[in-house]
Amino acid sequence: MRLLVGGRGGTLHVARVFATLDHLAGGRTGWIAGLEGRSELADRVQRPDLPTDEKEAALRLAELIDVARQLWDSWEDRGFVVDQSTGTFADPERVHPIDHAGRFFTVRGPLNVPRPVQGQPVILYRDVPAGDARQGAAASAEVVLAQPATIAEAKAGRADWRAHAARHGRDAEGLRYVTRTIAILAETEAAAVRRAAELDALATPDGAVPRLVGTPGQFAAHLAEWHAAGACDGFDILPAVLPIDLGLLVDAVVPLLRQRRLVRADYDSTTLRGHLGLQRAQSRFAA
Amino acid sequence: MHLGVFTYPGGHHIAGWRHDSVQPQDILGYDYYRRTAQAAERGKFDLVFVGDMLAAREKDGRVIAQGALNNIDSISILSAVAGATERVGLVATLSTTYNEPFAIAQRFASLDHLSGGRAGWNVITTANDDAALNFSRKSHMEKTMRYQRAREFVDICKGLWDGWEDGAVTADHMSGTFVDSSKVRELDHKGQFFAVKGALDLPRSPQGWPVMVQAGGSPAGLEFAAMVAELIFAAQSNRQEAIKFRAAVKQRMPGHGRDPAILKVLPGLLPILGSTEQEALEKETMLNELLHPAVGIWMLSEQMRFRLYDYPQDGPLPTADIRAGGSAFTPRVVHLMERADREGLSVRDCGILVAASRSHGSFVGTPEQLVDHMTLWLDEGACDGFNVMPAYFHDEMDLFVDQVVPILQRRGLFRRDYEGTTLRHHLGLPIPCGSGR
Numbered sequence: 001m002r003l004l005v006g007g008r009g010g011t012l013h014v015a016r017v018f019a020t021l022d023h024l025a026g027g028r029t030g031w032i033a034g035l036e037g038r039s040e041l042a043d044r045v046q047r048p049d050l051p052t053d054e055k056e057a058a059l060r061l062a063e064l065i066d067v068a069r070q071l072w073d074s075w076e077d078r079g080f081v082v083d084q085s086t087g088t089f090a091d092p093e094r095v096h097p098i099d100h101a102g103r104f105f106t107v108r109g110p111l112n113v114p115r116p117v118q119g120q121p122v123i124l125y126r127d128v129p130a131g132d133a134r135q136g137a138a139a140s141a142e143v144v145l146a147q148p149a150t151i152a153e154a155k156a157g158r159a160d161w162r163a164h165a166a167r168h169g170r171d172a173e174g175l176r177y178v179t180r181t182i183a184i185l186a187e188t189e190a191a192a193v194r195r196a197a198e199l200d201a202l203a204t205p206d207g208a209v210p211r212l213v214g215t216p217g218q219f220a221a222h223l224a225e226w227h228a229a230g231a232c233d234g235f236d237i238l239p240a241v242l243p244i245d246l247g248l249l250v251d252a253v254v255p256l257l258r259q260r261r262l263v264r265a266d267y268d269s270t271t272l273r274g275h276l277g278l279q280r281a282q283s284r285f286a287a
Numbered sequence: 288m289h290l291g292v293f294t295y296p297g298g299h300h301i302a303g304w305r306h307d308s309v310q311p312q313d314i315l316g317y318d319y320y321r322r323t324a325q326a327a328e329r330g331k332f333d334l335v336f337v338g339d340m341l342a343a344r345e346k347d348g349r350v351i352a353q354g355a356l357n358n359i360d361s362i363s364i365l366s367a368v369a370g371a372t373e374r375v376g377l378v379a380t381l382s383t384t385y386n387e388p389f390a391i392a393q394r395f396a397s398l399d400h401l402s403g404g405r406a407g408w409n410v411i412t413t414a415n416d417d418a419a420l421n422f423s424r425k426s427h428m429e430k431t432m433r434y435q436r437a438r439e440f441v442d443i444c445k446g447l448w449d450g451w452e453d454g455a456v457t458a459d460h461m462s463g464t465f466v467d468s469s470k471v472r473e474l475d476h477k478g479q480f481f482a483v484k485g486a487l488d489l490p491r492s493p494q495g496w497p498v499m500v501q502a503g504g505s506p507a508g509l510e511f512a513a514m515v516a517e518l519i520f521a522a523q524s525n526r527q528e529a530i531k532f533r534a535a536v537k538q539r540m541p542g543h544g545r546d547p548a549i550l551k552v553l554p555g556l557l558p559i560l561g562s563t564e565q566e567a568l569e570k571e572t573m574l575n576e577l578l579h580p581a582v583g584i585w586m587l588s589e590q591m592r593f594r595l596y597d598y599p600q601d602g603p604l605p606t607a608d609i610r611a612g613g614s615a616f617t618p619r620v621v622h623l624m625e626r627a628d629r630e631g632l633s634v635r636d637c638g639i640l641v642a643a644s645r646s647h648g649s650f651v652g653t654p655e656q657l658v659d660h661m662t663l664w665l666d667e668g669a670c671d672g673f674n675v676m677p678a679y680f681h682d683e684m685d686l687f688v689d690q691v692v693p694i695l696q697r698r699g700l701f702r703r704d705y706e707g708t709t710l711r712h713h714l715g716l717p718i719p720c721g722s723g724r
Contacts, residue, residue: 106423113359
């Protein structure tokens with residue numbers, strides 16, 4: 001979801017919307033945070049206070065995520081009591097103001113939504129260039145959406161993100177580095193190549209996201225190869241034409257991955273954190 | 288007659304969540320809201336309404352133990368239930384004080400698209416110091432300023448929604464043209480509060496604009512309503528005042544170049560129903576006994592902007608002290624103080640009054656009696672329908688749908704089925720003519 005956070009307000013909206021979604025969805029929510037399209041949007045809303053400088057914008061996003069996570073934590077699990085017999089709805093000792101006064105935002109809290117089912121929705125981050133921006137993002141990123149072109153590039157990116165996460169005192173193994181691939185599929189390789197050519201003739205692709213053109217078998221082998229090489233923890237697959245390629249992914253590719261025991265045969269969890277093998281987030285305020 | 292239901296975690300009686308039939312652990316989950324929306328659709332209601340607050344209920348920096356919550360995010364709830372309903376309108380409240388017009392225009396255009404033209408926006412300003420502290424401010428924005436900001440905010444949203452003409456999306460497979468850019472106009476707004484340049488990134492939605500709803504009853508709110516509102520969610524518990532209020536807004540509309548005939552006024556109505564009057568009265572007593580006195584005193588103190596915590600609860604409401612405190616009182620508060628003086632109400636009585644229905648109208652009786660009451664309001668020009676505020680969900684909502692709606696239908700006061708698919712159609716409102724229409 002894209003949420004515009006203008007001015008010195010707005011962090012509460014982000015925390016509130018995602019906390020609400022997490023309750024409605026029973027704990028299946030993640031927030032893809034990123035700076036993509038930022039300058040275009042800033043241009044449109046003409047907020048002079050939105051930083052145009054990349055580095056400033058990255059710092060602002062990091063603070064925004066930090067405040068949202070504090071707000072989700074502001075209700076301890078046991079803050080939402082709803083004891084009908086005593087009439088106690090909430091425990092004021094377990095619902096905390098956050099009193100955040102940062103460079104970009106001042107937010108007292110608490111949130112007016114009880115703690116999300118997952119504790120905190122999952123923080124997904126679009127890959128950012130190595131260096132300061134990545135170091136800042138690694139403070140909170142739990143899933144990184146990257147688009148490396150080669151296995152070597154992916155391994156380097158994954159190792160670098162993990163090293164940054166470790167520097168924040170986080171469990172580096174817990175970071176999920178996920179790579180993006182466009183899928184153009186058909187029953188035969190020749191047919192897939194023909195489909196790709198037809199699509200390219202309709203509109204020139206920008207080439208930013210790597211793509212794979214081939215049969216479901218070739219696609220499954222490609223994913224298995226990347227996985228075996230330790231290039232990534234998973235894949236964010238972009239079907240080139242939604243109904244066609246998604247259908248082939250689900251009906252033809254997934255069974256092959258299941259045979260190789262690379263994907264689950266059924267869900268063994270009800271939350272997004274559970275699917276990703278991530279722990280439920282504990283409130284920083286909980287004793 | 289038009290009917291809405293105001294959804295709320297637990298129910299509108301502040302102690303409603305304590306009723307045996309309520310599962311309070313479930314009041315934040317999808318099924319809770321889906322069930323309400325589907326009950327509304329079963330009853331052929333015009334709309335489901337969700338409020339918006341931007342701070343927890345607090346006293347001295349701590350949440351209120353007996354009732355800390357108000358609504359969770361309105362558009363999220365309504366986007367979710369849009370998929371479980373087909374006809375009922377979906378009205379979300381969002382503040383113009385702590386939002387950005389571009390983001391809000393986007394959220395309502397999205398809701399209108401995905402619900403097939405059932406969105407409405409209750410446009411509010413936020414005057415709450417606790418909320419201000421959550422948005423990098425020290426205190427809430429002054430009233431005149433808030434309404435100036437609200438006007439500019441709404442103008443920008445309309446400009447963005449009108450930026451796309453009907454037919455701008457060609458999605459022509461042959462030529463590869465998705466958008467006819469000659470039919471998309473960029474807004475170039477520079478005003479006192481906002482500068483917005485560009486077009487919305489969504490095509491015009493089925494209703495053009497969401498139905499514009501307003502809820503404030505102060506003089507500034509009334510003028511704003513006359514300027515923008517197609518529907519008013521009014522807090523009126525007195526019929527004579529409701530008649531005056533409705534007439535006052537309608538009287539101001541031509542001054543803004545608007546036809547007063549289109550306006551629909553729906554006061555909030557909290558019904559407590561029983562198969563006999565006695566049973567209904569017993570239900571009311573039972574609910575008021577569940578009400579923790581601390582919540583009533585807190586709500587009263589907040590509404591009056593006057594700390595009542597140290598006054599004896601069984602003593603009279605200290606209206607002289609409150610008036611001497613000199614806050615700018617809302618019409619609801621003025622009305623309550625007059626009533627307290629007239630009827631000799633205690634602090635506790637007033638707390639119960641405020642907490643039981645949050646100053647909206649309430650009615651205790653049988654379904655037949657309720658319909659008589661509603662009919663009287665309608666016939667005398669006090670309203671065009673009601674926004675029903677069940678004391679607790681879901682039993683009280685089901686009771687209204689299954690026992691009150693059929694009587695309204697039998698008396699020819701309410702639709703037996705939907706005739707249209709959009710909220711504008713249910714309310715008999717015109718589709719706004721955007722650019723190029």
